[in-house]
Amino acid sequence: MKFSAITDILRGDKQADRVVPPSGHTAWLTSFTAAAMTFLAVFALALSLATGRLADRWGDALAHSATVRISAPTGQLDAQTRAVLDVLATTPGIARARAMEDAEQRALLEPWFGPDLPLDALPIPRLIEVTESREGYDSEGLRQRLAAEAPGAVLDDHTRWRRPLAVAAGRLRLLGVTSILLIGGAMAAMITLAANASLAANSQVIRVLRLVGARDAYIVRAFVRRFTLRALAGSVVGAVLGMIGVAFLPAADMAGGFLTGLGFQGSGWLWPFLLPPLAAMVAFFATRFAAFRKLKELT
């Protein structure tokens, strides 16, 4: 296929357009399908972008911090805490280490267990917040030294629970992308059906055109142009409605930046503008394929 096939579509050919009679319901079906599918695609796009952002944010926030958790009988807890702090202070690659206050730990646990948590009565481990320096530390070496100095200490460098989160976010993003592909596929299928219906309804027109010496490419162009423009128009409407929908989604950024809103942010708003040209392209190829195949059946 030549590039000119696409520029021809945009330039248009009055005469070639008119050889196919305007047909009501397939026109409507195509525009509606394109609008509905683009509307859905805007949300799928928002989902992909948001989960992508989520994965980045979790990754960034957690990458440079770690926790040492000390579980020990009450009597040994302070001694072990001190030992751990000493170890951390002499470990290269660690910028800062700080034992958390009871109040801080309570605040951390409160969202999960409620405000009435009897912290004193429970064997809550002591938490030490570790901030990594730029060059990073050797976590295996640190683990061994901690095991020797403070048997109750466990280094939690977050990778263990960060990984499933990142994987979950990645899956969500994949889900969004898959949805967009499925939406594109469904749209191609429906436009193919509409194009086939239109070709069948116009078999007499096609016959006449063939008889006066029209090549398949000429006939196909008349149909393809019509369906492409309808899909483009429908898709623009769908994209605008979808973006309005996304703009009015409640913001979920309250949760301390941990969660993220489903909406678009910044240049993310440009992505939905890609959908109408994409929909037009899907319509272009779907109709073109259907038309060339159908023509061989018809005459």
Place this chain on the structure above:
Amino acid sequence: MIAFENVAYSYGGGELLSEVSLRLAPGSFHFLTGPSGAGKSTLLKLCYAELLPTAGHITLFDRDVHGLDRDEVAMLRRRMGVVHQDCQFLDHLPLTTNLTLPAAVSGRQAEAADLKDLLGWVGLSRLGDALPPQLSGGERQRAALARAVIMSPDVVLADEPTGNLDWDMSLRLLTLLVELNKMGKTILVATHDLNLIRAAKQQVPARVLRISKRRLQLAGADL
């Protein structure tokens, strides 16, 4: 221009045409006659490659029809003007657009002056803006002839072009065909109207082919 060599055609039942051999020389004028249902339209469809022979060979402009792809068939049809038995217009477009369709599909612009001449020639000057369904049978057939010749084809094939016409109008259409032939076009007219053939023979040295019992014969002078 058009040559048949032992051609047979069957729509799936028995053979409708058998052992048909035929050669249309450039500039010749032929009638094709035979009873209704004999296969006149079928033979014309073989001539413009809407149907392919089930046996034998058909050569159009020195090309074997079996070797043609769809684009090549389209190109061949641009060199032929066909008046179909059922006319075949695009009913949603005005007559002028229908007449210039052969030019439009081959990417050419029909001259407005030519179109005007052509409409006058077939006596349809007033009806350029009419839609085909609004025309009478005779007007449609004249329009079909106008469309057939707009690209100045080498060959004109006409299938019962006077089927819907009264005698005066039939003669007028015949005159148009004779004029075309005098301009050097090869003409093949299928008709069961023997009076028309007799009238034509006074104007051109036309040959008469007859389909009889599945075979094509050259009819004698004794029509």
